[in-house]
Amino acid sequence: MANGSFSWLTMTQAVQQLGQRLNVVPSATTLWTPAELEIYITTSLRQMNSLCWQWRQDFQYNDPVNLWNSLGSLAGSPRQRTLFDTDAYIEMQYLLLEPPSGSGTWTGTNQFNLSVMSQALQRRRDEMIQLGNLNQSLLTGIPLTPNTIRTELDDQIIDVERVRYIPVTGSPNTLYRDDTISQEFYEAPLYQLQPGTPQTFSLSSEPPLSWQVDIPPAQPGTYEAIVLQSGAPFNPPTPTLIGIPDDFVFVLEFGALADLLGQESESTDHERADYCMKRYQEGLELMLKTPWIGLGKVNGVAVSIDSIFALDQYDVNWDSNPSGFGPVLVAGGVDNIAAPLAQGIGVTVLGNAPILDSTNTWVQISRPMADTMFDLAQARCMFKCGGGEWKAALELEKRALQACEAERVRLMSQGAFSDFFDERGRQQERDRNRYNAAHKK
Numbered sequence: 001m002a003n004g005s006f007s008w009l010t011m012t013q014a015v016q017q018l019g020q021r022l023n024v025v026p027s028a029t030t031l032w033t034p035a036e037l038e039i040y041i042t043t044s045l046r047q048m049n050s051l052c053w054q055w056r057q058d059f060q061y062n063d064p065v066n067l068w069n070s071l072g073s074l075a076g077s078p079r080q081r082t083l084f085d086t087d088a089y090i091e092m093q094y095l096l097l098e099p100p101s102g103s104g105t106w107t108g109t110n111q112f113n114l115s116v117m118s119q120a121l122q123r124r125r126d127e128m129i130q131l132g133n134l135n136q137s138l139l140t141g142i143p144l145t146p147n148t149i150r151t152e153l154d155d156q157i158i159d160v161e162r163v164r165y166i167p168v169t170g171s172p173n174t175l176y177r178d179d180t181i182s183q184e185f186y187e188a189p190l191y192q193l194q195p196g197t198p199q200t201f202s203l204s205s206e207p208p209l210s211w212q213v214d215i216p217p218a219q220p221g222t223y224e225a226i227v228l229q230s231g232a233p234f235n236p237p238t239p240t241l242i243g244i245p246d247d248f249v250f251v252l253e254f255g256a257l258a259d260l261l262g263q264e265s266e267s268t269d270h271e272r273a274d275y276c277m278k279r280y281q282e283g284l285e286l287m288l289k290t291p292w293i294g295l296g297k298v299n300g301v302a303v304s305i306d307s308i309f310a311l312d313q314y315d316v317n318w319d320s321n322p323s324g325f326g327p328v329l330v331a332g333g334v335d336n337i338a339a340p341l342a343q344g345i346g347v348t349v350l351g352n353a354p355i356l357d358s359t360n361t362w363v364q365i366s367r368p369m370a371d372t373m374f375d376l377a378q379a380r381c382m383f384k385c386g387g388g389e390w391k392a393a394l395e396l397e398k399r400a401l402q403a404c405e406a407e408r409v410r411l412m413s414q415g416a417f418s419d420f421f422d423e424r425g426r427q428q429e430r431d432r433n434r435y436n437a438a439h440k441k
Contacts, residue, residue, distance in 0.1 A: 005357040006364050014041050014363050014374075021378050032381055036094045042355050043091065044376035045365065046247040049353035050283075051404035053291060053422070054411060057351035060297075062343045067319055068138040068226075071293075071335040071349060072245070078351025079292065079335055083246050084239040088121055088253055089114070095257065097384045103236035111267035112260055118234045124255035124280070125242060126230045130158050132287045133429065134244050135229050136333030142223040147195050147216045151223060153209045159434075160211055161226040161332060162308055163201045164319075167219040174317050175201040175213065226308065226332055245292075245334070246352045251283030272386060275394075288429070290350065291422035296329035297346035298339060303327040305424045308338075309431035332428050350425075369407060375400035 015037045019026040026034045049055050057078035063069060071079040086102040093100045098108035106114045129135045135158075144151060144165075153160075163175045178200035198213035206212045231243035242249055258276035261269040296303045306328050311318050319338065329347070330338035339345040354364045365373050375396040382393035412418040423430075 005354075005362065006366060007357060007362040008367065009363045009365065009370065010361055011038060011041070011356065011363055014038075018374055018377055018381070021374060022381055031384075036100070037377070037381070039091050039094065040377040040380045041363070041373065043250050043380065044373045045355055045363070046353045047250050047376055048365075048369065048373060048404055049350075050247040050250075050286060050290065051401070052407045052411065053350055054407070055351045055353055056294070056348060058346060058348050059351075060344060060346040062345070063339075064341055064343065067341060068336065068338045070137060071337065071347070072243075077349075079245065079349055080352070081241060081243060081246060082352070083242050083249050085118065085121060085234045085236070085242055086239045088242065088249060088256070089117060089236075092117060092121075092253055092257060092260075095253075095380070095383050096260070103239060109266075111265075114236050116263075117256065117260065118236055120256040120259040121252065122231070122234045124252055124259070125244060126158075127255070128244055128248070128252060128284065128287070129231055130228065131284055132244075132248075133159075133228060133333035133434070134335075135231060136161060136226060136336040137229060138224065139227045140222070140224045142225060144217055144221060144223055146218060146220050149214075149216050150206065150210055150212045153211075153227075155209060156230045157209065157227050158230055159228040160201075160203060161228065161428075161432075162312060163211060163213075164224040165198050165213075165217060165221065166224055167197075167217070167221040169219065170197075172224070172317065172320055173197055173199070174312055174319075175199060176312070178202050178214065179204040180212070181205075226336075228333060248283065248287055251280060251287065254283060255280035269386065272383070272390070288426075290425070292334050292425040293331055293337070293347055293349050294421045294424055295348035296339075297344070298327060298329070298342055299344040300346075301327065303329055305329045305331050305427070307428040307431045308332045309428060331425060334425070369403070372400045372403040372407075375403075 015026060015034050018037050018041065019032070022032060024030045024032060026032055026037055055078075059071070059076070059078050061069070061074055061076070071077045072081045074080065090100045090102045093102075093108065096112060098112060101107055101114075103114065103118075139157075142151065162177070165173045165175060175198055179202045195216045195218035198215045198217055200214045201211045202214075203211050232240050234240050242252065244252060254276045258273050258280055260267060261273035261276065293305060296305045304327065308330055311328070311330055329345075332338070337347070356362060357364060379393045379397035379400070382390045412422070415421065
């Protein structure tokens with residue numbers, strides 16, 4: 001009976017079949033344990049979804065209080081971020097032929113240690129957050145000093161998307177992004193002298209961790225800002241949410257492995273370090289193209305999806321009357337959306353790759369794509385071997401990547417406007433152009 005899920009291959013069977021490809025019967029005493037092979041199969045499924053954009057899912061939520069929400073943290077979201085740094089440590093330890101202690105006591109060789117591994121993972125994680133705009137959120141109650149134009153920020157703030165001035169009396173005012181040169185040209189000579197209501201803010205000529213307004217606020221109050229924040233610090237042995245979409249944690253691991261294998265002394269392996277860096281950079285480009293959101297509804301009625309930038313251009317102060325704006329959903333950074341304060345907010349998103357079905361029995365892979373999954377997993381298995389055996393297995397990876405691209409094209413060809421659908425999640429990046437065109441393919 002059809003039930004919307006695949007039910008032909010169990011995880012136990014998948015582990016056995018991967019073991020057959022490796023010519024081993026996986027056990028606690030073999031080079032690859034069953035637990036390790038299961039991790040590689042799981043990672044391959046996530047990698048395939050990041051390449052094929054297959055697992056579209058509908059999600060509805062109700063929030064009569066908050067205008068802004070993150071699909072990465074909402075309960076029940078198909079894009080909820082669930083992986084911890086512990087998960088990454090274990091897989092990386094397997095790949096480096098170290099005992100899989102996770103964030104516990106290091107019992108491996110002197111080539112690596114948990115502190116170095118954690119630092120590498122955190123550095124690359126924060127780099128991915130900045131490049132991909134992956135941790136955007138609403139920050140309220142930012143203190144301001146009347147008659148002062150500059151506001152200083154906490155060092156966890158990576159970027160500032162928009163700013164609103166919230167005076168103690170009167171209406172909030174959304175500030176237009178500007179720079180001090182245009183302020184000099186069009187607001188001089190009194191633009192920074194006479195207190196009043198700020199109209200613009202600038203970042204381009206200010207020191208890091210600050211912004212500057214054109215008019216010193218005359219009234220006390222606060223600022224409200226959409227900001228991009230760094231992730232939570234990793235603190236082994238306490239598990240910490242990684243804080244990026246689950247299907248791209250494999251990219252993060254490649255970045256950290258490039259650092260670990262590129263350091264000097266016993267752990268140096270320039271060939272595999274170069275390979276990992278290439279995969280990391282390819283993963284970053286893939287992340288920037290991924291269509292994380294496609295359709296939106298409010299109370300069952302289809303609505304447009306627009307960027308923060310466009311709404312602020314054409315409907316200034318729209319969030320001062322959220323029940324009256326629209327019909328539109330507002331997409332900012334990845335997973336950050338605003339919707340009218342109402343019930344029944346619905347979105348169609350690219351969800352996390354499901355690993356097993358709802359009964360935790362069947363691996364969620366189609367029959368035609370199973371061989372691709374095993375190719376990716378086998379190539380990952382051979383990473384720890386290094387040398388000629390590993391390089392030979394890269395042909396399997398190449399074949400799998402080509403198959404994933406072909407599957408993505410096949411899925412896109414099923415809709416007349418698939419290209420438009422896939423562009424919706426990137427509107428904020430396209431409108432604001434945070435990076436030059438080389439990063440926006």
